[in-house]
Amino acid sequence: xxxxxxxxxxxxxxxxxxxxxxxxxxxxxxxxxxxxxxxxxxxxxxxxxxxxxxxxxxxxxxxxxxxxxxxxxxxxxxxxxxxxxxxxxxxxxxxxxxxxxxxxxxxxxxxxxxxxxxxxxxxxxxxxxxxxxxxxxxxxxxxxxxxxxxxxxxxxxxxxxxxxxxxxxxxxxxxx
Amino acid sequence: xxxxxxxxxxxxxxxxxxxxxxxxxxxxxxxxxxxxxxxxxxxxxxxxxxxxxxxxxxxxxxxxxxxxxxxxxxxxxxxxxxxxxxxxxxxxxxxxxxxxxxxxxxxxxxxxxxxxxxxxxxxxxxxxxxxxxxxxxxxxxxxxxxxxxxxxxxxxxxxxxxxxxxxxxxxxxxxx
Numbered sequence: 001x002x003x004x005x006x007x008x009x010x011x012x013x014x015x016x017x018x019x020x021x022x023x024x025x026x027x028x029x030x031x032x033x034x035x036x037x038x039x040x041x042x043x044x045x046x047x048x049x050x051x052x053x054x055x056x057x058x059x060x061x062x063x064x065x066x067x068x069x070x071x072x073x074x075x076x077x078x079x080x081x082x083x084x085x086x087x088x089x090x091x092x093x094x095x096x097x098x099x100x101x102x103x104x105x106x107x108x109x110x111x112x113x114x115x116x117x118x119x120x121x122x123x124x125x126x127x128x129x130x131x132x133x134x135x136x137x138x139x140x141x142x143x144x145x146x147x148x149x150x151x152x153x154x155x156x157x158x159x160x161x162x163x164x165x166x167x168x169x170x171x172x173x174x175x176x
Numbered sequence: 177x178x179x180x181x182x183x184x185x186x187x188x189x190x191x192x193x194x195x196x197x198x199x200x201x202x203x204x205x206x207x208x209x210x211x212x213x214x215x216x217x218x219x220x221x222x223x224x225x226x227x228x229x230x231x232x233x234x235x236x237x238x239x240x241x242x243x244x245x246x247x248x249x250x251x252x253x254x255x256x257x258x259x260x261x262x263x264x265x266x267x268x269x270x271x272x273x274x275x276x277x278x279x280x281x282x283x284x285x286x287x288x289x290x291x292x293x294x295x296x297x298x299x300x301x302x303x304x305x306x307x308x309x310x311x312x313x314x315x316x317x318x319x320x321x322x323x324x325x326x327x328x329x330x331x332x333x334x335x336x337x338x339x340x341x342x343x344x345x346x347x348x349x350x351x352x
Contacts, residue, residue, distance in 0.1 A: 023238035026304040026329055029264040030230060031209040031337035031348060054206060055229035057243045058319045062199035065243060065321055067233045088205040091352050128202040138314045140323050143234045145241055147316050153202055161207035161341055165348055172207060172341055173349030176267050 031165040036087040036100045037066055038113075038121040041077035046108045046121035049074045050101040052164050054086065062150040064132070070142050073104040079137065084148055085120040088128040090159025091171045096123055097162060098169075117152060128155050207341040212263040212276045213242055214289075214297040217253035222284045222297035225250045226277040228340050230262065238326040240308070246318050249280040255313070260324055261296040264304040266335025267347045272299055273338060274345075293328060304331050 038048035053067040064086060068075065078084065089097055100107050100123075108121065116122030117131050130153030138145040163170040214224035225248065233239040240262060244251065254260070265273050276283050284297065292298030293307050306329030314321040339346040 020235050023235050026306055027232045029303040033207040053231035055243050056203045059196050059199050067231050094352050127205040130202055145321055168351045171349040171352050173347040175344045176270050176347050
């Protein structure tokens, strides 16, 4: 076992480069599903990003959470709007996962989306999408946990869920 | 596309059986990594559960989140303690994922764990574990989002990360 410690950080909220590396190494052992969050900014322009933090919080009522940095280009929109769209991505959607994680000026250039309920940007051909209302924004340092009450959505054609692990997109493998 | 709506729910916070099914069907299109959260209850007994909601919130400072129901057998401990251990599971750890999701009276019967920092229960042979301090407990209806500031941990032997999708444990497959 390789031990690491963040307790020796020089100040509350700070971390040494070694702690940062250790935390990242630990989380690199974790895999996640891939989602895309979209919204409209205060000027009505579409914004969005690829998220690996989407999780269910409760089924009754239907609540989901995702995490983001408040330094993100999308933060201003998420801070000011009360509505978002959440998309579940299948393996066939890898190109859009990369696009929505790339240059933010390019993310909505193309015909891969359309305006859905309330004008929210809805990505084409995803395995599922849901729209909902932001009910909590928990600020922790320069980050936020967002809680969404899901109000509607659609199921698309099924596909193997897109995975992210060690900076690579993957398909699920065998049942173990 | 199969449309569903939770907006027609009879009351705020409520959902119809159809909404519940639709939300669950949408989240069944999402895959997740598998973690185990452990803590000590107020009597000093080990408690824990298998979580599919673990996510990184920030690397600097090192913050992680997980979600849970406040009706869970582990909630009393998480509500009252300020320290938890988070374990990343590899494919070789599938048996312990099942054990920590099963009968809560049986979860710590066996030699699959030991007391670690501060007496926290640490599972053997996981790919990584971290201990930290709970810095936020956000209550939303009968659920909670828990934010943990990671303070220390260890990396174990590497392994393919254990996945959960459509009620089955899986290994990751090909890069796409």
